[in-house]
């Protein structure tokens with residue numbers, strides 16, 4: 113059967129507008145629900161200015177009751193069957209489905225409907241299954257056509273201009289453009305008379321081709337609007353048109369039929385006739401048996417197989433995914449435009465542990481999310497109180513009711529409401545503190561708390577210390593130091609703040625160079641290095657005044673922002689936690705740049721004073737007698753573990769003895785008190 | 800200055816459409832013009848791409864292949880463009896009531912209705928112009944009329960730009976689009992030029 117003279121057609125290729133999936137989902141959810149309904153759907157195609165494969169489009173207007181008439185768009189009548197399950201999709205008999213559609217098209221041909229409304233010949237079937245939770249769709253188009261009659265080419269397709277005069281071509285285009293009824297534009301009959309092309313409706317087919325002798329229809333062309341833009345093969349619609357001819361004028365079988373494929377190129381500055389790309393050809397129908405008509409037209413999928421296509425539009429439709437991609441796009445734009453070298457992945461994959469879910473914790477968590485950080489864990493022992501929501505940006509009035517929700521849990525839940533893509537949890541836990549003795553009754557709980565904290569520090573990359581007391585920072589500082597994690601610290605006074613990064617130690621034994629202009633991260637101190645007192649029970653020692661002191665509301669926002677930005681700068685530095693800090697600001701600009709990262713310098717600490725609006729960035733060495741980060745303390749913890757910690761909890765003096773601080777203890781007054789609180793509950797350890 | 804009212808926008812858009820219709824450029828109204836900023840003008844351009852890895856990967860296995868459907872059909876012409884992937888660029892010009900300027904929304908999608916992430920277009924270099932796009936002005940947002948995600952060029956710089964051309968421009972939509980459009984592959988035909996020059 114496959115000889116060169118057999119007429120072949122360019123098949124349609126399906127084009128689905130994103131809006132079609134939106135509309136289909138909406139109809140399934142709101143209207144169809146569990147019904148497996150057949151919907152009439154509109155498709156559209158064009159023979160004007162086409163590019164690429166001849167395509168048939170569906171979009172959200174496909175479900176309209178009336179065809180959406182857009183310039184040069186031709187209607188196609190479709191039927192969509194949307195199945196409920198993948199199983200019914202797989203098991204449905206595609207051949208029977210197609211035969212059923214074919215029978216309906218055949219009825220329209222046989223009862224004359226297509227003569228009144230030729231557009232009925234452009235027919236498709238669409239089988240879909242949508243997983244609306246995953247936003248994925250299986251879909252399969254069939255562009256219905258009868259398998260016969262077979263058609264032989266008598267005169268191969270030739271450009272219209274080689275046969276028609278340019279006046280005739282021009283006349284053809286303007287005649288066609290004057291067809292008012294869009295349903296008459298796809299299939300028609302053309303007759304050439306002198307310089308004119310005359311267009312007859314398809315309903316004249318019987319009268320035109322009734323003659324027994326082919327000479328009598330030699331000036332007539334069976335014509336169709338061809339969605340195919342290039343090549344010799346006429347488009348798919350011709351197939352159904354020839355079948356109509358065979359049905360109504362069976363005596364033409366074996367005789368010569370002229371065919372016109374109308375292809376238009378409308379360009380603003382075109383010198384040529386718009387219809388110049390149209391084709392003319394002559395063909396001959398072979399006999400066929402209408403009662404044995406088979407239907408074809410299933411579209412091949414992207415791999416050239418007869419099977420459904422699959423599309424995952426979750427990125428476009430799933431609100432959670434849309435939020436994620438929008439957040440990441442914002443950051444990527446910053447990277448592309450301003451900082452092409454920026455390493456966003458490192459920031460986003462950094463797992464952050466927040467000690468404290470108060471004003472600082474809330475601010476820090478929000479800003480981390482702003483940087484795209486995906487993994488945030490809160491540790492806090494408090495509950496949300498009525499004074500909190502106005503200052504602590506993750507809480508609302510509701511969280512305060514019935515005694516208040518645990519802060520860590522409420523903060524984690526709030527993060528998920530803000531951005532569902534975040535991986536977050538809250539751990540309610542008392543951070544054991546030096547000088548807060550552990551009685552026998554509390555031993556088990558304290559042991560568990562230490563074990564939990566050890567595990568948490570192990571499982572995260574950065575530990576943020578955002579609690580409101582100095583003592584509560586001791587254990588996290590020790591654990592971060594021991595596990596070589598980056599520790600970030602923020603502490604507030606009434607109108608002052610301290611933000612710092614702790615040194616990240618390595619096993620390098622090289623002694624620090626105290627004359628260098630900068631300090632590498634490994635030699636930087638911790639929060640306790642500058643203090644010469646061991647943390648005692650400062651809460652007990654505080655005057656009432658100090659316990660109730662509030663900070664200026666903006667201070668926590670400033671400090672919270674700085675501590676996050678400082679972390680990002682550390683992570684952008686090639687040496688990460690070992691990034692050097694410039695010792696003195698007076699050092700030349702070049703020095704600062706040579707040790708900085710692409711975002712600028714990476715200071716050790718930032719001290720700010722709102723009263724004078726000053727900010728300093730001092731850097732200090734690790735103190736060899738430090739009660740939290742010195743070698744002695746780390747070694748003791750490494751060898752004795754919880755026993756060591758218990759000794760510290762039971763007696764603050766123990767640390768001073770261990771580190772040799774005792775002798776220094778009484779000699780110095782600590783002028784700087786950074787442990788102000790803005791929370792009125794003593795047991796509430798977040799700032 | 801450099802701002803326009805909704806009624807002015809509609810009038811400018813209408814004269815823009817008149818030129819589009821004359822040269823068959825394909826722009827058309829969508830939406831409800833009686834509602835403030837409820838309508839926009841739209842155009843689609845189909846583009847052929849060479850198949851790329853960055854575009855949605857095809858299924859490797861095909862458990863659904865149905866050979867029973869393969870009724871002997873030897874009337875199918877071979878595809879001429881089989882190795883090419885088609886993309887549709889969709890451009891919408893809306894009115895921004897808050898900036899009182901035109902604003903451009905756009906999307907790119909493949910023939911299965913899947914939006915192409917900008918990044919992969921950018922990487923693929925399929926639209927060379929994308930590379931000198933003013934990134935600061937680009938973002939993704941829900942389309943104010945269609946309520947679906949679109950990329951858009953933020954109008955924060957538009958009034959400024961229009962102000963610069965004030966006096967020389969009689970149709971700010973043309974002035975603005977000829978400046979912003981090329982960055983996302985939208986090149987205006989010279990026929991629109993007379994809309995901004997005919998006052999001279």
Ligand SMILES: [Zn+2]
Nearest residue numbers: 638641738741
């Ligand atoms: Zn220290």
